[in-house]
Amino acid sequence: MNPSTALAVTLADELIRCGMTDAVVAPGSRSAPLAMELFTRAQQGDVRLHVRIDERSAGYLALGLAKASRRPVCVVCTSGTAAASFHPAVIEADESCVPLLVLTADRPPELRGTGANQAIDQIKLYGSAVRWFCEVGAPEAQPGMVGYWRSLACRAWGVAAGTTGGPGGPAGPVHLNLAFRDPLVPERQTGGQEEAGGQGEADSPAAGQAGQAGQAIREVRAGRGETGPVGGRNKAVDGRGAERVGRASLKAAPLKAGPRWPEALAGRSGGAPWTTFGRTWTAAPLELPWTERGLVICGDGDSDTDAVRELAESAGWPILAEPSSGARRGPNALSAYDYVLGCSPVFMSEHRPDVIISAGRPGLSRLQTMLYRSAAARGLAPRGGGPDTPRTRPPARHIVLSRQPGRWDDPSRTASDVVPAVRLTGAPGRASAWLESWLRADVAARRAADEVLDAEPGLTEPRLARDLTAALPQGALLWAASSLPIRDLDHHMAPRDGLRVLASRGASGIDGTTSAAIGAALAHQAAGGGPAFALLGDLAFLHDAPGLFLGPGEPRPDLCLVVVNNDGGGIFSLLEQAAFPGPFERVFGTPHGAGVAQLAGAAGLPYTRLEKWDDLPGALVGHGLRVVEARTTREAGTALRARLQEACRAAAGLEAATPPTARSGSTSS
Numbered sequence: 001m002n003p004s005t006a007l008a009v010t011l012a013d014e015l016i017r018c019g020m021t022d023a024v025v026a027p028g029s030r031s032a033p034l035a036m037e038l039f040t041r042a043q044q045g046d047v048r049l050h051v052r053i054d055e056r057s058a059g060y061l062a063l064g065l066a067k068a069s070r071r072p073v074c075v076v077c078t079s080g081t082a083a084a085s086f087h088p089a090v091i092e093a094d095e096s097c098v099p100l101l102v103l104t105a106d107r108p109p110e111l112r113g114t115g116a117n118q119a120i121d122q123i124k125l126y127g128s129a130v131r132w133f134c135e136v137g138a139p140e141a142q143p144g145m146v147g148y149w150r151s152l153a154c155r156a157w158g159v160a161a162g163t164t165g166g167p168g169g170p171a172g173p174v175h176l177n178l179a180f181r182d183p184l185v186p187e188r189q190t191g192g193q194e195e196a197g198g199q200g201e202a203d204s205p206a207a208g209q210a211g212q213a214g215q216a217i218r219e220v221r222a223g224r225g226e227t228g229p230v231g232g233r234n235k236a237v238d239g240r241g242a243e244r245v246g247r248a249s250l251k252a253a254p255l256k257a258g259p260r261w262p263e264a265l266a267g268r269s270g271g272a273p274w275t276t277f278g279r280t281w282t283a284a285p286l287e288l289p290w291t292e293r294g295l296v297i298c299g300d301g302d303s304d305t306d307a308v309r310e311l312a313e314s315a316g317w318p319i320l321a322e323p324s325s326g327a328r329r330g331p332n333a334l335s336a337y338d339y340v341l342g343c344s345p346v347f348m349s350e351h352r353p354d355v356i357i358s359a360g361r362p363g364l365s366r367l368q369t370m371l372y373r374s375a376a377a378r379g380l381a382p383r384g385g386g387p388d389t390p391r392t393r394p395p396a397r398h399i400v401l402s403r404q405p406g407r408w409d410d411p412s413r414t415a416s417d418v419v420p421a422v423r424l425t426g427a428p429g430r431a432s433a434w435l436e437s438w439l440r441a442d443v444a445a446r447r448a449a450d451e452v453l454d455a456e457p458g459l460t461e462p463r464l465a466r467d468l469t470a471a472l473p474q475g476a477l478l479w480a481a482s483s484l485p486i487r488d489l490d491h492h493m494a495p496r497d498g499l500r501v502l503a504s505r506g507a508s509g510i511d512g513t514t515s516a517a518i519g520a521a522l523a524h525q526a527a528g529g530g531p532a533f534a535l536l537g538d539l540a541f542l543h544d545a546p547g548l549f550l551g552p553g554e555p556r557p558d559l560c561l562v563v564v565n566n567d568g569g570g571i572f573s574l575l576e577q578a579a580f581p582g583p584f585e586r587v588f589g590t591p592h593g594a595g596v597a598q599l600a601g602a603a604g605l606p607y608t609r610l611e612k613w614d615d616l617p618g619a620l621v622g623h624g625l626r627v628v629e630a631r632t633t634r635e636a637g638t639a640l641r642a643r644l645q646e647a648c649r650a651a652a653g654l655e656a657a658t659p660p661t662a663r664s665g666s667t668s669s
């Protein structure tokens, strides 16, 4: 067996033992050993393989798969600029703690820096965006390599998954740079058929060697240990969630090394990984005495939302949850909190919290940040104090929940405690006036916003966000694009169960949206989840056009891409740039006139144009990957959002007169 094949076979086998169910490959020659091995393991049913032409799309596909499945997914490419094209997905995976295993093929060291074709400096290519980088080194036929590769694969897996408890910290991307020397294909491939096992050529010495090497490869793929029975790891989940056991796992036999390979390639017996890790983040929960004026705020991310919701409900605290937090559920969740925070200074001054518990990354509402700051600044005297310093209440305690050590979200820099969990003591277990007051304000804002939305006969972006999330079936997944789609959901999505909302909010890029949504949909459905949908703007849709083009053999999700086409970047009309008519349209608005229908057609995808509200439920029905376009205009969207703010301000003015309780309402700061 040649060294490149030995490394690829062993690495793939060990990752499958660790639990890898999906692998993404982009085409190239230097990565051939891994691509061919993953193809073979996929044929055996040990892993699901996805192939994409564009590495940026491939990276985001892996990101979506890993995010929805919460397990590492590997993504493989050749050397050169191909590896650089993974960078956006690596950054997003870093920022949003998604376990991604980036396997870049490279030229061996003797070809680097020589002007050799397609050789660039790939060492630490992704800088500090990865939890761990390893230059694996060119494989050589020496004793000890197998333990090295197998333990390396486990370490990469554990660091990506965030389970090592080590310096890597929480889940995130890991980069292995793999130097492959020629030959890049298995011996049998040069003279015979891959799966023939050399039988047809067994008479020649060379063919005999190749035949034995083929035998060694097959036995590794079969998960055979040197001493024990075959393990249970070589199974994969198919597109509909059924587990398939690899055919080779049914037999056991001792492993023979190939003729030129000095040691057995097999892993541990029983199909076990070389190394397993235990979680070490076992810090005790914080004991928190109950207080009436508490708020729970949830941003994007994979928090323990059941625990957060339970806490809020037992304490009688409102939940202000972004759509992709997973916590916008239950009776305490607000649906129009941004309007409440923004539209009534009187309400806010009367409703300052004494404790805020936050989880996840806040990124959608500037007002949220202001809320943290104003609550935390209360009672902090300027140096030397002064007669006007408000000292009636101490600053609010801001407790940040972090599932892993070493990383937490606190952009307002107001955290007073960072803890894994909170145990509340002394909660009265009944609804409080505080909660009722927040809920009343939320209902008032919601009603005012709904009246404005319903009065508009034409298609509008905010109403689409509201009606889409209300219409989606139980068990559905919704991928929300950056820019206005996720913000419109934040303003208008009613709390509900049975809908999983995911988004790339780590770096909030508009790139890779379609591919990430496809990946998330595939993982969601492999785990038995329902249909998937994505809400994205026209620029996000165009940005990842290559993500629409799936080869005939590729796994396809049941995913409806709902494209809101306002012919450009609508969000900029809401920002300060809009006040500069000279450069605005060309530099920020970026109209393009592209045909969404034509692009869908070029990719062979079914297309529906949504013309009116009554047609929305019907437009969402369908199977497979498909596109629904809703055309809107940026001007109308901007005017509508201004009307929504105005209506909520008026509604909040009416409601604000009622402080929650005489006791708490009398002491604002």
Ligand SMILES: Cc1ncc(C[n+]2csc(CCOP(=O)(O)OP(=O)(O)O)c2C)c(N)n1
Pocket: 482, 483, 484, 485, 508, 509, 510, 511, 536, 537, 538, 539, 540, 541, 566, 568, 569, 570, 571, 572
């Ligand atoms: C990769 C990347 N490039 C640029 C941006 C800056 N950006 C933020 S929103 C936006 C416009 C998005 O337009 P569209 O997807 O049509 O959504 P709309 O705002 O119209 O709802 C741009 C260019 C970004 N976030 N990510």
Ligand SMILES: [Mg+2]
Pocket: 537, 538, 539, 564, 565, 566, 567, 568, 569, 570
């Ligand atoms: Mg747009």
